[in-house]
Amino acid sequence: MPSRICVNEFITPRATALMSNIDLFLENLFQLANDTDSDVRKHVCRALVMLVEVRIERLIPHMQQIIEYMLLTSQDSDDAVALEACEFWLMIADQPICRDVLQPYLDKLLPILCKNMKYSEIDIIILQGDIDEDEHIPDRIEDIRPRFHRPRTRQHTQNLLDHNSSNDQLSNTTDTNNNSTTATPPNSQSDQHLLLDDDEDIDDDDDDDDGSGGNVDQATEWNLRKCSAAALDVLSNVFRENILPILLPILREMLFHTNWQIKESGILVLGAIAEGCSYGLAPHLPDLVDYLIKCLNDKKPLVRSITCWTLSRYSSWIVHNEVQQNRFLVPLMSELLKKILDANKKVQEAACSAFATLEEEACIQMVPYLKQILETLVHAFRKYQAKNLLILYDAIGTLADSVGSHLNRPDYIQLLMPPLIERWNLLRNDDKDLFPLLECLSSIATALQTGFLPYCEPVFGRCILLVQQTLEASGPDTPPDKDFMIVALDLLSGLTEGLGK
Incomplete structure (x- = not known):
């Protein structure tokens, strides 16, 4: 051997x-x-x-x-x-011969991939899938992956109107159900599309362990479920709507199955083919999106969280057509905001990430609902443990990027800034949790423009201090931790950009 x-x-x-x-x-x-x-x-x-x-x-x-x-x-x-x-x-799937050699086998292959996307009993134990309420349980340090500075691309006038995020996040960076296929699998050089996402990926793909010998690595490792979802995603981009005659009957059975694990995997299948089969699925999407929005209230947290992710994959379809927007945008937004305040941490994470994707797609269409959105996000500050706070910062920063100066109203500023400044005051200068907070504040400073003036002096002073400390800590044998300096300079840039307007 x-x-x-x-x-x-x-x-x-x-x-x-x-x-x-x-x-x-x-x-x-x-x-x-x-x-x-x-x-x-x-x-x-x-x-x-x-x-x-x-x-x-x-x-x-x-x-x-x-x-x-x-x-x-x-x-x-x-x-x-x-x-x-x-x-x-x-x-x-990356080879030119793919279509010719696999076409005769799709009727056998696609059902196998779908079946492999179902959680095993061990998965559910590791993911604590049967625990509905865990928001009161503090995150362990080892469950939170190290965070490094990620520069934010600023969007202002265009507000991402031409942005297609169906391929960026789980682009949804994080699929909290251990679904993210953004990870590069061992022994594979294949470019992947999902979360591929990913992505993130967040990935973005941290999950708490079961506290009984498992750990976060078990929940996030590349596995059969993820690989099958990634394979279905890339194959759907090769064969497009040609796979739907095979997949739709399978999907119909899975989505309405009495076994929640099969139903959950059916929702994952629907998310996996969102990009490749978008045209062929269009006639079915009104009913499917309506069904998915109802699934956000499923009693199983893993069903709720995968539904958040799948809906985020169809957010572009929802917001970029007036008929769909009128029918689905407000119900989807309302339900996602409720799930952001869910009692289950995985659902919180998935909903927050999905909402960030919706923000990117909807942009100024979110403006009429800013008060409700901000009230929910600020409430989440009081509920979230350390890990989900990182996702929350990103959702707030994305909101600021997406709606721009529409955020510059005294009542909105009074809602949003106090919890952020409270965190600002709590964190030490050497705490890497500063990275997502400063990135978030950078977007807010740019969006608020002169509305950020009351906070300029302390923010400017601390950013200069971070740069100074980084330079002073460096030496011939001690390379500086440039991330602190970069994130501080990025915030100063956002501050200058906002005030310059």
Whole structure:
């Protein structure tokens, strides 16, 4: 077995000895394909996935046999084997031959991917999926990933009107149900679209563990569910609406299934195909979006959170057509605001992230509802634990970017600024939690323009101090922590930009 692993390591660098004996190597791979040892099958799959990238022309004569094998192993009882097989669909989707070689197998492949997107019982335990109310439980430091400065692209006059976020966040950066496919999977060079998202991704994809031996890494690691969702996403971008005759009956059964785990995975499927199948889904979207908005009130928190993410994937469709906007924007906004204040932390996170995406798409269409939005976001400051506060800062900053100077009203400023200044005063100069707060304040300062004047002096002074401390801490053998200086300069830039107007 170790020799099989070692040989695989020679594939990606195209080692001459291996490449010159590739046919013999393939012959031996095929002999091992049905080995009873799951580790052997796993490394057979891994080798074939690597070969798709580096020597696909040698696989083409065997492609029918390989595809049928991967269909079988994508359903392997060992999830590690199934995951390696599932990587094949991601990798082949990037190849010019994808449409021709996979078209005959879509009726077998798509149901397998959909089935693999269902949570396992272990997933639910790790994700605390049966715990409805956990907002009172403090986040552990190890559950919060280190945060580094991320420069914000400012939007003002255009207010993102031509922005298409269906591919940025889970773009929704975070899919709090352990769905984010933004992570780059091991052994895969494939570009992925979801959250790919991702993204974020937030990813953005932190989840608390079950407190009984699991940890955040278990909840966020690349797994069969994520890989299947990513594969469905990229394949939907290859085959577009041609996959819908196969998928729609499957979706109909999943979305209305009595088993909540199957229903939840159906909602994930719907989110995964949002970009690739948007045109073909258009006639069905009014009913589907209406259904999804109702699902925001499902009794299962994992259903509520995945619904937030999926709705965010369709936010562009909702806001960029007057008929859809009139029918869905206010109900969606109202329900997402309620979910931002949900008693479950994963739902809070997903709703906050989804609302940020809606803000980017709707822009000044959010202006009539600013008071309700700000009241909700400020209330969230009193509810959220440390981890979700980071998402909240982003939602507030995105709101400021999206509505611009419409935020510059005394009543809005009086609502918004006190909790931010309270946090500002609590955080030390060496606390990296300053990064998201200063990024948020940068957007607010630009949006408020002269409305930010009462806060200019203390903000300016502290930013100068952060820059000064960073420079003083640097030396020949001590490189400075430039993030503190960069985020301070970014805020000074936002301050200057706002006042300059």
